[in-house]
Amino acid sequence: MIHFRQRTISKPISFSGVGVHSGEKVNLTIKPAPVNYGIKFVRTDLPDKPGVSAHFNMVVDTSLATVIGCNGFIISTIEHLMAGFAGFSIDNAIVELDAHEVPIMDGSAAPFISLIKTAGIEEQPGPKYFFVVKEPIELEQDGKFVGVYPASKFKITCKIYYDHPLIRKQSYSIDVSDRVFEKEICRARTFGFLQEIEYLKKYGFARGGSLDNVIVLDKKNILNKDGLRFQDEFVRHKILDCIGDFSLLGMPILGHVILNKSGHFFNHAFLKKFFKNKKSWEARIIHDINDLPRPRS
Ligand SMILES: [Zn+2]
Numbered sequence: 001m002i003h004f005r006q007r008t009i010s011k012p013i014s015f016s017g018v019g020v021h022s023g024e025k026v027n028l029t030i031k032p033a034p035v036n037y038g039i040k041f042v043r044t045d046l047p048d049k050p051g052v053s054a055h056f057n058m059v060v061d062t063s064l065a066t067v068i069g070c071n072g073f074i075i076s077t078i079e080h081l082m083a084g085f086a087g088f089s090i091d092n093a094i095v096e097l098d099a100h101e102v103p104i105m106d107g108s109a110a111p112f113i114s115l116i117k118t119a120g121i122e123e124q125p126g127p128k129y130f131f132v133v134k135e136p137i138e139l140e141q142d143g144k145f146v147g148v149y150p151a152s153k154f155k156i157t158c159k160i161y162y163d164h165p166l167i168r169k170q171s172y173s174i175d176v177s178d179r180v181f182e183k184e185i186c187r188a189r190t191f192g193f194l195q196e197i198e199y200l201k202k203y204g205f206a207r208g209g210s211l212d213n214v215i216v217l218d219k220k221n222i223l224n225k226d227g228l229r230f231q232d233e234f235v236r237h238k239i240l241d242c243i244g245d246f247s248l249l250g251m252p253i254l255g256h257v258i259l260n261k262s263g264h265f266f267n268h269a270f271l272k273k274f275f276k277n278k279k280s281w282e283a284r285i286i287h288d289i290n291d292l293p294r295p296r297s
Pocket residue numbers: 079080190237241
């Protein structure tokens with residue numbers, strides 16, 4: 001189901017956790033925000049409490065996580081919280097945190113969803129703008145691919161390939177809605193390979209990473225005692241990441257997104273191309289179901 005009105009949370013919620021890269025404890029509060037505010041992150045630990053909007057043109061790094069920033073300060077690892085907002089169609093919120101990294105929680109978006117549900121969701125009087133895709137936009141490089149095609153809903157099809165016996169080829173497709181996001185996507189955790197994680201730790205990254213917040217794979221197996229939450233948890237997490245990354249456009253897309261072997265860096269490159277191709281989409285208010293585009297395909 002598509003929400004045609006803007007939404008925020010009904011009351012503030014606070015929680016704490018650890019940054020997966022910094023290993024630092026962080027306290028975070030999500031507050032309701034007015035119509036057309038968007039999602040804004042505020043660093044309460046810095047003088048004058050600077051803030052930055054969760055928008056793709058504020059992205060400063062995508063190598064290990066999605067990092068936004070301006071004027072010399074950053075907010076790191078925003079992607080799973082952003083996926084939680086987008087998955088539940090939360091358009092407006094203020095996220096206050098007292099460190100530079102959003103807590104990793106269990107490596108998925110499920111803890112954020114349960115917090116959002118605890119706070120409650122408020123429908124707001126403002127209408128909602130959507131990016132309506134009119135013509136295909138595609139980006140392909142080194143075997144990676146992202147494309148978006150006209151559709152009357154937000155649909156994602158994702159394919160991944162890893163040379164690992166527990167992954168190999170995985171493919172998954174969803175029509176994004178609160179219900180599908182909650183049931184099929186939000187619990188899928190981030191994953192990493194033992195060798196890479198050891199390398200990252202050696203250079204001071206992944207300090208907060210543990211089997212409590214990352215699926216860790218060695219050459220053949222999973223090290224997490226309880227195994228996987230879904231047999232294809234890996235591709236589901238890539239869809240979660242895509243929902244978070246694409247939410248940085250600032251408005252939801254009506255279109256079918258197809259990803260092949262993509263990640264934060266490539267998704268971000270695609271968003272820049274998408275935004276530049278202004279002839280291939282229009283941004284407009286969709287009032288109700290009768291307003292939805294009706295592509296021929
Ligand atoms: Zn992720």
